Amino acid sequence: MAKTRATRNAGLALLESFRPLMGRSYAEHRNTDRGPGRHVFVSRLSPYLRRRLVTEQETVEAALADHGPEAADAFIREVFWRGYFKGWLERRPQVWAAYFEGLQRDLAAVAADPALADRIAAAEQGRTGLACFDAWVQELTATGYLHNHARMWFASIWIFTLRLPWRLGADLFLRHLLDGDPASNTLSWRWVGGLHTRGKFYPAQAWNIARFTEGRFTPSERDLAEVVAGLEDEEPEGLPAPRPLRSVTPPQPGRPTALLITEEDCRLEAHDLAGFDIRAAAALAASPLRSPRPVAEAVARFEAEALADAASRTGFEATTLQAARPEALVDWAVAAGVTQIATGYVTRGPLHDWLARAVPLLEARGIALCEWRREWDAAIWPHAGAGFFKVKQQIPAILDQLESR
Secondary structure, eight states: OOOOOOSHHHHHHHHHHHGGGTTHHHHHHTTOOOOTTOOTTSOOOHHHHHHTSSOHHHHHHHHHHHHHHHHTHHHHHHHHHHHHHHHHHHHOHHHHHHHHHHHHHHHHHHHHOHHHHHHHHHHHTTOSSOHHHHHHHHHHHHHSOOOHHHHHHHHHIIIIISOOOHHHHHHHHHHHOTTOOHHHHHHHHHHHHTTTTTTOOOOOOHHHHHHHTTTSOOOOGGGSOOOOOOSGGGOTTOOOOOOOOOOOOOOOTTSEEEEEEBTTBSOGGGSOGGGSEEEEEEEEEOGGGGOSSOOOHHHHHHHHHHHHHHHHHHTSOEEEEESSOHHHHHHHHHHHTOSEEEEEOOOTTHHHHHHHHHHHHHHHTTOEEEEEOOHHHHHHGGGTTSOHHHHHHHHHHHHHHHHTO
C-alpha cells in the first residue's frame, strides 16, 4: 500500500480530489465501509485535519463553494463534530483525567489476570474468530485507518460482545490511528458505550454490518451480543458540569521568542511570524505520549514528517525535541535566551499533560508558554457544553461569524 505523505501539499491535493464528492455523494454513501483501498466516498482527510496541515475552515469553505449549504450539510456536520468533541473535552478536563487514570488501572488488571491478557491479545491481533472484527484489526494495524462506521461497530463489539475494558480499546485506536485525537477518540468510545450521552449507546447489529459493508461481512445475530444497557453504572455520579474555557496568553511581539511546533497545529505560518523576534524553533515529537504502551511506528513517522513539513513552512531551521523529560524543553528555551515560547493551542490530552509539567519549570526561569488559539475553535467551543445538537444549530451563525472576520 502506498505510503501516506504527511505534508500540507499532500493534504491539499487530497482535499482537491475529494471536492466533487463533498455534496450528495458523501451524504448518500458515507456510511458504507468498502474496505481497504476502496474508501472513495469519505475524504480520508482526518490525519491532516487532526494536525491542521489542512484546516477545518478551508475544508468547509471548499464544500460550501462547490455544493452550497444544503447539499454539503452532511459533510460540514462531520467536520464540526471534530470541533465539538475538542470543545466538549476542553470544558470537562476531568473526563480526560479519568480516562487516563482508568487506563492505568485497566493495564494493571491485565497484568494481574492472564486470562484477561489472553483475551485482549486475541482481540488486538485479530484472533477472535469474528471475521469482520478481525479484518478491521488487520486494517487498523496495517494502514493506520478505519472507516468511521467500522470504528463504531468495532468499539461496540469490543465493549458488549467481547466484554473487554473500553479504555483498552480506545488505547488501541490511539496507538494505531494516524488521525488519533484524544478528544475525538476518547469521546467516541464513550458515546458507543453510553457514557457520553446518558442512556444512549451504540449496538453493533448483524443486518447493519451486512448492509453497510455491501455483504463483505455477514455475521449472524448470534455472533453479536444483544445490548440492552450501556456502561452508565461505571459513572453513577454522571457527567461533570462544563467549565468555562481556560484563558489563553497569546505570544507578544517584540519579546525574545522560541517557536514550538507540535502536531496540534502544523500551520503556524498562518500567524504573522515576521512580527516576532524568533531566536529559535523546535519541533516537539510527542506521539509516544499517546499511550503507556508502544505507539505504532507509522504514527511516529507521520508525525515526524508533518512536523518537518510544518517547520519548513515557517522559514526557520528547527531542531527536534523529544517529549520525554520536560526539563529538556526548559534547557532549550534557556539556551535560546528567550522569555516566551510561542506555540499553537494544545487541547486536552497527553501533550497538554506533559506541557503542564513543564510550565512551572519554565516560569521559574522567567519564560512564559504562550498559545495561539484559532478563531475556528473560539467560535465553536463555547457551544460545546452538552450534546452536538446545540453546535449543529449554531453552524450557520458560526460560519457567518468566521466569514466576517
